[in-house]
Amino acid sequence: MSEIQLQIDGKEVKVEEGMTVLEAARKAGIDIPTLCHHEKLEPYGGCRLCTVEVESRGRTKTVAACLYPVEPDLVVRTRSERVDRIRKMILELLMAHAPDSPQLVELAREYGADRNRFEKETSFCVLCGLCVRYCAEVRGKNAISFINRGGQRAIAFIPEIAATECWDCKECFPLCPTSYLQAAYALTEALSFPERSSRTSQGA
Amino acid sequence: MDHEKVDQILDEHQGKPGSLIHVLMELQGEIHWLPRDVLMKVGEKLQVPFRQVLQTATFYKTFRLEPPGRHEVHVCTGTSCHVRGGRRVLEKAGEVLGIAPGETDAQSRFTLVEGNCLGCCTLGPEMIVDGEHHSGVTPDDVEDILKKYE
């Protein structure tokens, strides 16, 4: 693995080839906000909060740091007027769903995002996919699925699997930034395998 | 439902996760919708987690997860048909049938589908029932056209 030298926020950083800009930034102690990212999971590129400006071969573009591979002589700007505008808008769009999510509230403070910019949406899931991906990639149980697409996209527990796998696992629960997951599970349980309910309320 | 045919299709693609979409298409072509237990079988036979099967089956418009009506009413809502009033035709069809696009009526007579441009923009607004084209349709024509189908 060869070494690559790049510049992040004016700082010269040397990292291994194959790393992403996010990994390189973290190595250099530079913070880039993320929501759908998790070290144990494949980078997803769904929330786009990690959008940064990169300049290479004279051209500047905005990319997702969690996915963009480091290049020699890459110039990265993790903050700029444009980047900040993008992050602010993403936060405002997400807060239409989950205005009380602690992660979103904290980031909103930093980027001046207005939780009431948009009218509230009916679902408070932000579709970060952490639950689906964790269950598939780390636990290998595939108990939660994405369903539908576009504006109708949602997560759903698969009752047949959840009935036997979830009650003594629930490792995905702390990952959810909005607590929608816990609510979805409780509903699935109540509808599909209510005989477990009493155990859940004790063990949760 | 022809269980044998279903099994035949699944056996052909046993252990081939890459055939997922192809298999779902074939099954839908054969039995006209994809019941949950068939989807579970697909997962087992093709060695794809059920989650992936569900994700794929719900992702695409083409896959029907509920039994369809005897007749499919497809109202084109592509740009050209839209500019010529296609939306009102769709609304009228929904009114007449008492269902929303994507739904089937309670007697399983009709399934209403709003659709992708089928490339006959010249003929719009276009309503296609069981593959039969009805062109230049206005909301007033809708009821008469649909009456013809049992």
Next chain:
Amino acid sequence: MTRMSSAAELEKFREDILSSRDPERLSVAVCSGTACLGRGNAGVLRAFEEEIKKQSLGREVDVRATGCHGFCERGPNVVIQPEEICYMEVSPEDVPEIVSETLAGGRIVDRLVHTDPDTGEKGAHANEIPFYRNQVRNLIGDNTRIDPRSLEDYLAVGGYSALSRALFEMDPRGVLEEVKKANLRGRGGGGFPAGLKWETARNAPGDEKYVIVNGHEGEPGAFMDRALFTGNPHRVLEGLIIGAYAIGSGRGFIYTRHDNPPLVRNINTALEKAREAGLLGENILGSGFSFDVEVHFDVGIFVSGESSALMRSIEGKNPEPRPKYIRTSVSGIWNRPSNLNNVETWANVSQIIGKGAEWYAGIGTERSKGTKLLSLSGVICNTGVVEVPFGTTLREIVYDIGGGIRNGKKLKAVHFGGPMGGSVPERFLDTPLDFDEMSRIGAPIGAGGMLVLDEDADMVELTRFYLDFLTNESCGKCVPCREGIRQMLKIVGRIGRGEGRPGDIELLEEIAEVSGAASLCSLGKTAADPLKGALRYFRDEYEANILTREVE
């Protein structure tokens, strides 16, 4: 059909076909394109077959069900070769007269020919009809001369001679250079130089490479790919094989729509016949080059026309696009170099190799070479599939070919690119059709769907329509696209109902900036383009719907 295994055998076969055909022989081409079929051309075809038998003309006249002729507005279309007599709006009842008057008697049936709506002038032959005369039909012209299911018909018009030239008179690098020299730019919407794309795939490490035909054509209002592919599948196939040779690919994929049975049938028939003849498969024409193709289907979603999503689909996964940090020419299907091009792009290849890059580059403008197929729709008089050289002005297309606006209305705007494009007002009508010029004014050509709008068109509603389309077609993975479109749709809907709030337009522009900059794929990135275009040229319609006082 014997399997041919040399260039000489191909030429002998072609000669045999040509010598067995009398160039003066009458043939009837009954258009079986989607629109004409929808208007009952199947009945017209049957009527011809019956009547010709009845009048005992079976030995003098051929009847062919052909692909789209292009003049969809006036279908059902029938063309009598070799004179190219064009009969329009033909019904089965007209057929006996056509057979006795024209086929047997050599006379024109006046009431069925084109009549100019303004001058009343009649035009029986294609070169007398402005719609056809003002086009340059290098790609689609053959549709009236061939039965798409006949390999012989394709050979009779010179088919596969370009392939033979490529395999036996040129080496792969030479073919690639020729395509680069011709400056063939992608016809699917990207306008990216095909030669460069091919070169990237060719130079990418790896022995197994793929070539793909993107026959998805999901853009609503675009139907020319289907017209071309259904009507002349060999044309596309030939280009694909030449491309595979240039890139070094042994395996190809045709990705097409599942909802068009004639298209699927014709593609499969073409593949079968090409294989039988030794034009596809192992050791093509004895050249040592082997290449074969599989057909895959979309499952009813727009985004699966996006190249990386399409490749995921071929792999059997959900068509979720991958970020373009990884070029599919280097790592595509199963992470192998994959070169994807649109149907029309592939169809151009055989003429580049057959007639040379210099000839090809002589057509068009400085940076947009060749001809372009357009699907004319909307309120234009002559809707259909047309083909013009780049450089033709929008005005010429709308008026000289399109016949102007229906019902005497005024032209308001022309929209290109569907849900990822833009509308431009009347004052831009003298803009030449050119990838870069059109992008500059905010109406990128896209796949070639050209929607014509008149004074009654509601530009806010059109924007809302496109956002609504995208809301269903977005895969939903990333926030800027999924949530951005959701909110833009709400706001534009509100404005459309006359309930716009102060600040709405600015908010739309903010959202548009973010979806454009931060979305994962080009669906999200261009989702707000029709809106941006509308705000650029038709802002007043938006502003008129913003309430400036408090409403009780």
